Structures are given as structure tokens and as C-alpha cells.
Amino acid sequence: MDPLAPLLDLADVAPALAGARDRVDAAMRHRALRRHGGQVAAEASLRAAVASAALEGNPYDLEDVRGGTVTDPVLQGALRVAEGLGGLVDLWPRAPRQVLAKLHVLAARGVVPPADLGRLTGGAERIDALSGLIAGNDETPPLLLAAIVHAELITLRPFAGPAGVVARAAARLTLINRGFDPRGLVAVEVGHRSREPEYIGSAGAYATGTPDGLRSWLRHYAAAVTEAAEEITRIGDGVLASV
Structure with missing residues (x-):
């Protein structure tokens, strides 16, 4: 049985998550993905990293990052995490703690002491x-599981330094591994960044453990995923315009 199933009974949560999934499914039909899927995925990964660093208090212009002129260690860590996600997808459900440690190594190198x-x-x-919730869990819908993984890690912040980068990456890994986003196109970080006050507020509400707090977070997560779906469309449009 799905241990998180009761969360879907909270008001408006199930429709919000279903609506977000529909928007992602529609974005995945973009014409650019037929011949230029790799280019779209690379751009989504870059934008996700820039947004994740910004959410840690290290905002930079996307074009400056693209040009390679930003050396900030938090931003560089977010870029390493984005690049390293693909190699951790299969390990994630088998050894979540090991993957979290690896994500922190990638994210925090040059920010916290090596030890x-x-x-x-x-x-x-x-x-x-x-970890017990993640490992071998084929019952919880991917969006719901990713939202809870993210919320637990962002409120707990169990690592020194840019722990938020780790939390957002773990949620992305969940979506990729569970087949919701197998190509790594859904830059949910962009959605969180575009709704940053809501992101911070709903994470704080989640930490209270109340039904209203959980509902607030889950509705925010659905909205962030919806924005990430729109970002796929924007990237795809841009790619088609450039070829």
C-alpha cells in the first residue's frame, strides 16, 4: 500500500498534481524534442542549475553562466550536480543515502571543508x-513522492552548506527514475525560483506538519512543475527558432 496515499485526499491536492502532469505530458509533445531533444535537455539542465543556485542566495544571469564567466562555488556546485544526475538515476532507489552523500559532495565542494x-x-x-520511503517504492505517484522527498530535505537541511541544491536534485532524481521525466527535461527548480516567496512560505508551512501545511506545499509543488512544463515549451520554441 502507498504510505503517502492519504495526502491525495487533502483538498485540491490530487487535481493540482494531475493538472501538472497533464501540462508536462503536453510539453513533452513539443516538435523540438523530435530532433533536438538533447539540446533542449542540456538547456533545461543549465537553467535548473542556475535557478537552484539562486534559491541558495547566489543569483546569476543565465547568459553570464552560459558564457563561463561565473566562478562562484555554489553555482559551480549546482552545475556539477545537474551534470551528475544521469549517472545516479539507477542507484537512487537502491541506495538513497549513498546518492544523497554523493550529491552533497558535488554541490558543496569548495563551499564547506573537505571533511x-x-x-x-x-x-x-x-x-x-x-530512504525507506524511496527504496523500492513503486506505489506512490512520482510527483507526490518527489514533492515529499524535496520537502523533507529542504526543511531538514541535513548537510552543511548548499543543502537546498541537494534537496532539489533529489526530487529531480525521483521524477527521472520513476519515469515521469525520463529525459530530464522538467526543470522544477525554475518553477520554484519563479515563485520563490511561495516556495519559501510553503516549505515553512510543510515543516509544521499540519494538514494545511502539507496541502500548501503540495499545491506549490504542482504549480512549480506546471511552470517547468512551460519552460520546456519556451526552450523548445527557442531551439526551433535558432535552427
């Missing part, structure tokens, strides 16, 4: 519980 890379600063019991 702290990949090491939890606290919350080991909650991480164990989250």
Missing part, C-alpha cells in the same frame, strides 16, 4: 525514514 563533504550534520533518523 564535511557527504556527511550528515543531523537528522539521521529522518533520513533513514526517507
Whole structure:
């Protein structure tokens, strides 16, 4: 049985998640993905990394990052994480804690002392519980599971330094591994960045553990995924215009 199924009974949650999935499915039919899918995926990955770094308080212009002129270690860590996701997809459901440690090594190199890379600063019991939820879970719908993975990690912040980058990457890994976004096109980070006050507020609401707090977060997550679907369309339009 799906341990998270009761969350779908919260008001407006199931329709919001279903609507987000429909928008992603529509975006996945964009003409650019037929011949230029790799280019769209690379651009989505870049935008996701830039947005994730910005959410950690390190905002940079996309074109400056694209030009290679930004050396900020948090931004560089977010780029390493984005590049490394593909190699961690299969390991994620088998060894979540190992993957989280690897994500932190990628994200925090040059930001925290080497001895702290990949090491939890606290919350080991909650991480164990989250790992149990991830490992071998084929019951929870991908969007719901990704939302909870993200919320648990963003509120717990179990690693030193840019723990938010790790949280957002873990959620992306969940969507990719569970087949919701097998090509890594859904830059949910962009959706969080475009709704940053709501992102911060709903994460805080989730941390209260109340039904209204959980509902607030899940509705935000659906909205962020919907915005990420629109971003696929914008990227695809741009790619077609350039060829």
C-alpha cells in the first residue's frame, strides 16, 4: 500500500498534481524534442542549475553562466550536480543515502571543508525514514513522492552548506527514475525560483506538519512543475527558432 496515499485526499491536492502532469505530458509533445531533444535537455539542465543556485542566495544571469564567466562555488556546485544526475538515476532507489552523500559532495565542494563533504550534520533518523520511503517504492505517484522527498530535505537541511541544491536534485532524481521525466527535461527548480516567496512560505508551512501545511506545499509543488512544463515549451520554441 502507498504510505503517502492519504495526502491525495487533502483538498485540491490530487487535481493540482494531475493538472501538472497533464501540462508536462503536453510539453513533452513539443516538435523540438523530435530532433533536438538533447539540446533542449542540456538547456533545461543549465537553467535548473542556475535557478537552484539562486534559491541558495547566489543569483546569476543565465547568459553570464552560459558564457563561463561565473566562478562562484555554489553555482559551480549546482552545475556539477545537474551534470551528475544521469549517472545516479539507477542507484537512487537502491541506495538513497549513498546518492544523497554523493550529491552533497558535488554541490558543496569548495563551499564547506573537505571533511564535511557527504556527511550528515543531523537528522539521521529522518533520513533513514526517507530512504525507506524511496527504496523500492513503486506505489506512490512520482510527483507526490518527489514533492515529499524535496520537502523533507529542504526543511531538514541535513548537510552543511548548499543543502537546498541537494534537496532539489533529489526530487529531480525521483521524477527521472520513476519515469515521469525520463529525459530530464522538467526543470522544477525554475518553477520554484519563479515563485520563490511561495516556495519559501510553503516549505515553512510543510515543516509544521499540519494538514494545511502539507496541502500548501503540495499545491506549490504542482504549480512549480506546471511552470517547468512551460519552460520546456519556451526552450523548445527557442531551439526551433535558432535552427
